[in-house]
Amino acid sequence: MSGTGPNFVPRSLPGGRSSSDISHHVLSVLVENRAGVLARVAQLFSRRGYNIYSLAVAPTDDERFSRLTVVVDLESVTLEQITKQLHKLINVIKITEIDPLDAVEQELLLAVVAADVQTRSQILELAGIFGAKVLDVGLERLTLALADTPEKLDDFTELIKIFGIVEVQRTGRVALAKLNRSGPRSGVSRGKAS
Amino acid sequence: MKLTGAQALIKSLEMQGVEVMFGLPGGAILPVYDPIIDSPIRHILVRHEQGAGHMAEGYAQATNKPGVAMVTSGPAATNIVTPLANAYMDSTPMVVITGQVATSSIGTDAFQEADTTGITMSITKHNWLVTDASELPEVVAEAFHVATTGRPGPVLIDLPKDVSNQMMDWYWPEIVDLPGYKPNTKGHPRSIASAARMIKEASRPVFYVGGGVLKANGSAALAALVAKTGIPVVTTLMARGAFPDDHPLCLAMPGMHGNYTAVTAMQKADLLIALGARFDDRVTGKVSGFAPGAKIIHVDIDPAELGKVRKPDVPIVGDVRLVIEDLIEALDRGEAGEMPQADLEGWIRQIQAWQELNPLSYDRDPSDGSLKPQYVVETLSSLTPDGTILASGVGQHQMWASQYWRFNHPNTWVNSGGLGTMGYAIPAAIGAKVGRPDKMVWAVDGDGCFQMTAQELVTASAERIPVKIALLNNAYLGMVRQWQEMFYQERYSEVYLSPDLPDYVKWAEAMGCVAFRVESQEEVAPAIEKANEINDKPVVIEFRIDSREKVFPMVPSGASNDEIVLGPKYGGAS
Ligand SMILES: Cc1ncc(C[n+]2csc(CCOP(=O)(O)OP(=O)(O)O)c2C)c(N)n1
Numbered sequence: 001m002s003g004t005g006p007n008f009v010p011r012s013l014p015g016g017r018s019s020s021d022i023s024h025h026v027l028s029v030l031v032e033n034r035a036g037v038l039a040r041v042a043q044l045f046s047r048r049g050y051n052i053y054s055l056a057v058a059p060t061d062d063e064r065f066s067r068l069t070v071v072v073d074l075e076s077v078t079l080e081q082i083t084k085q086l087h088k089l090i091n092v093i094k095i096t097e098i099d100p101l102d103a104v105e106q107e108l109l110l111a112v113v114a115a116d117v118q119t120r121s122q123i124l125e126l127a128g129i130f131g132a133k134v135l136d137v138g139l140e141r142l143t144l145a146l147a148d149t150p151e152k153l154d155d156f157t158e159l160i161k162i163f164g165i166v167e168v169q170r171t172g173r174v175a176l177a178k179l180n181r182s183g184p185r186s187g188v189s190r191g192k193a194s
Numbered sequence: 195m196k197l198t199g200a201q202a203l204i205k206s207l208e209m210q211g212v213e214v215m216f217g218l219p220g221g222a223i224l225p226v227y228d229p230i231i232d233s234p235i236r237h238i239l240v241r242h243e244q245g246a247g248h249m250a251e252g253y254a255q256a257t258n259k260p261g262v263a264m265v266t267s268g269p270a271a272t273n274i275v276t277p278l279a280n281a282y283m284d285s286t287p288m289v290v291i292t293g294q295v296a297t298s299s300i301g302t303d304a305f306q307e308a309d310t311t312g313i314t315m316s317i318t319k320h321n322w323l324v325t326d327a328s329e330l331p332e333v334v335a336e337a338f339h340v341a342t343t344g345r346p347g348p349v350l351i352d353l354p355k356d357v358s359n360q361m362m363d364w365y366w367p368e369i370v371d372l373p374g375y376k377p378n379t380k381g382h383p384r385s386i387a388s389a390a391r392m393i394k395e396a397s398r399p400v401f402y403v404g405g406g407v408l409k410a411n412g413s414a415a416l417a418a419l420v421a422k423t424g425i426p427v428v429t430t431l432m433a434r435g436a437f438p439d440d441h442p443l444c445l446a447m448p449g450m451h452g453n454y455t456a457v458t459a460m461q462k463a464d465l466l467i468a469l470g471a472r473f474d475d476r477v478t479g480k481v482s483g484f485a486p487g488a489k490i491i492h493v494d495i496d497p498a499e500l501g502k503v504r505k506p507d508v509p510i511v512g513d514v515r516l517v518i519e520d521l522i523e524a525l526d527r528g529e530a531g532e533m534p535q536a537d538l539e540g541w542i543r544q545i546q547a548w549q550e551l552n553p554l555s556y557d558r559d560p561s562d563g564s565l566k567p568q569y570v571v572e573t574l575s576s577l578t579p580d581g582t583i584l585a586s587g588v589g590q591h592q593m594w595a596s597q598y599w600r601f602n603h604p605n606t607w608v609n610s611g612g613l614g615t616m617g618y619a620i621p622a623a624i625g626a627k628v629g630r631p632d633k634m635v636w637a638v639d640g641d642g643c644f645q646m647t648a649q650e651l652v653t654a655s656a657e658r659i660p661v662k663i664a665l666l667n668n669a670y671l672g673m674v675r676q677w678q679e680m681f682y683q684e685r686y687s688e689v690y691l692s693p694d695l696p697d698y699v700k701w702a703e704a705m706g707c708v709a710f711r712v713e714s715q716e717e718v719a720p721a722i723e724k725a726n727e728i729n730d731k732p733v734v735i736e737f738r739i740d741s742r743e744k745v746f747p748m749v750p751s752g753a754s755n756d757e758i759v760l761g762p763k764y765g766g767a768s
Pocket residue numbers: 587588589590591592614615616639640641642643644666668670671672673674
């Protein structure tokens with residue numbers, strides 16, 4: 001049954017792929033706000049063998065709808081096939097494919113870093129450079145928060161690794177198309193499926 | 195008007211025009227079984243819930259109307275999972291209603307609780323867990339809408355017991371509004387125009403006709419398109435009957451057990467016009483070797499099918515009947531209208547030569563006096579009235595049925611294609627007969643399949659549904675035996691069943707059927723004629739056929755269609 005698992009790809013891939021990997025695509029999926037919608041989307045990915053790199057779910061300003069931001073990992077199937085299959089879910093209203101080059105993206109990272117008397121100031125300096133916030137201070141540890149682009153989060157993680165990461169959590173990205181200034185290429189909405 | 199949820203459900207089914215439903219009661223669905231007593235809807239009590247599901251499917255395949263089944267929670271819901279998966283694969287419209295434990299008990303591992311909507315999520319087009327009785331009319335209307343429009347398919351309504359008992363104010367929704375579901379039925383005119391030009395230009399075109407043509411009621415339109423273009427047609431396993439076998443341009447079934455001409459015509463084609471077909475692996479063989487020189491026009495109501503397996507040159511999303519009608523007009527219009535159609539004479543001659551060279555064949559006069567299954571099917575086909583409905587199980591007998599029966603009318607072939615569900619024949623035949631009481635309904639079944647769902651013959655006897663079963667008893671799980679013979683060096687593993695255990699005649703009689711056994715060629719026709727006379731009871735004829743007979747031609751699994759194996763050649767074929 002290899003290759004048909006739950007398809008949540010671990011963050012650190014052997015090949016050293018990062019968040020900005022070429023095979024990643026961002027889909028912004030507007031769904032009806034109903035019980036079981038997330039399960040339907042997750043099961044579709046699992047059953048068809050598509051890989052989810054990250055998934056974020058949030059309410060929208062209209063309480064009838066929620067928005068999923070799915071970063072998909074394209075290995076054997078095309079993005080077109082994934083969006084078409086997603087469209088077949090009755091509760092899926094609209095799918096917007098967001099080109100990472102034409103999007104504003106943010107992700108939140110929380111990290112507990114080993115920080116003794118000697119290293120603490122260096123860590124704080126680094127946090128300052130990245131604009132990370134200190135959420136909690138312990139005797140030998142610091143909890144930091146950073147909200148930024150996934151790539152910045154990757155860089156930050158690399159750098160604090162040197163001090164020793166005790167625990168790290170990321171939310172998965174949320175994304176919106178850049179605002180229209182000179183005719184963006186983003187926001188291509190695909191046709192409705194049967 | 196105040197109704198209970200249960201009453202509202204039954205009334206909603208009546209509003210949908212449901213005439214018959216198949217089911218079996220139990221605890222969680224009990225409240226709904228009470229108003230059935232007063233409803234004009236006919237309820238057919240099955241002996242196993244799998245039977246209810248397949249009957250609903252058979253009903254739908256024979257009538258093109260949605261089949262309805264109703265069962266209780268837990269084990270009954272899991273028993274109907276196979277029919278749901280089957281209907282999903284074959285795009286058969288079906289509405290299944292399952293009882294569920296009370297809303298307050300959901301999630302507590304209550305008695306007979308199963309996560310029915312979770313289990314069936316990936317094998318239904320959509321499903322609903324109803325949590326308030328006031329939702330019921332709306333959910334029923336949505337369920338029938340989803341099941342029957344776009345690409346048809348099964349849906350499921352899960353109904354907790356307390357919701358069935360809850361009071362609600364009756365209403366009936368005038369319109370169904372699902373913001374995320376708007377199937378596109380009209381093909382794009384520009385794509386249709388370029389398809390028309392490609393059709394005019396092609397010198398070796400083939401219509402690759404799938405089950406979608408039947409779902410769309412597109413047979414008459416297809417016949418007109420063929421008449422206009424003179425292009426030959428293959429009908430897949432799901433499309434048998436969508437175009438008449440007796441038509442000179444009908445090449446019949448392609449695929450793993452398709453005939454040489456249908457397979458080869460697709461391989462050599464320069465244009466395949468796929469109509470409601472999905473490039474299934476049983477049709478394409480090794481995809482990279484499939485129809486290598488062909489351009490593809492692919493028409494389907496489901497956009498996800500376009501490009502899923504093979505990238506089309508011209509994709510057209512739409513209802514296949516409407517697209518065919520538009521295509522017929524487009525052939526006379528604009529640029530295409532001014533183009534002459536390429537001369538197909540050479541192509542047709544080539545096809546006829548293939549037909550003469552490698553027709554379907556079997557030993558019509560076996561020296562050992564054994565009874566050949568192909569002979570049984572051929573004789574059955576010729577002795578039954580035009581328009582007879584044929585159901586089938588899954589295995590060798592299914593392939594012989596599809597190869598040797600002459601299909602000349604749409605919706606006369608009721609079989610399990612995508613899922614390949616053994617045991618489909620008997621309940622599906624019963625469902626078909628219920629839907630089309632005016633037609634004779636036969637099933638060709640295997641001995642392995644028969645043992646999986648035979649109990650539904652009790653249902654048929656009790657409900658006076660006179661289906662007729664031609665049981666091709668080869669004492670084996672024959673299709674598996676064939677693979678072991680051909681690909682596992684005749685190492686037969688767990689495929690032997692026995693010719694006389696059980697005694698099929700006694701068993702059938704015990705279930706209220708008329709039954710006889712046929713062991714030689716001479717007995718075949720008289721037995722069928724006798725069965726045709728019986729109209730008040732189900733009939734089972736057990737044909738003791740040659741165990742060694744194999745299905746040919748055959749494209750070995752994973753091989754290219756060019757590697758088709760023809761099998762032994764016999765003279766004197768039709
Ligand atoms: C439910 C189910 N189990 C197993 C199979 C695998 N299978 C396919 S054909 C076949 C043999 C069917 O035997 P029988 O009904 O006697 O038909 P025959 O091939 O002998 O004509 C089997 C076991 C299946 N298709 N469906």
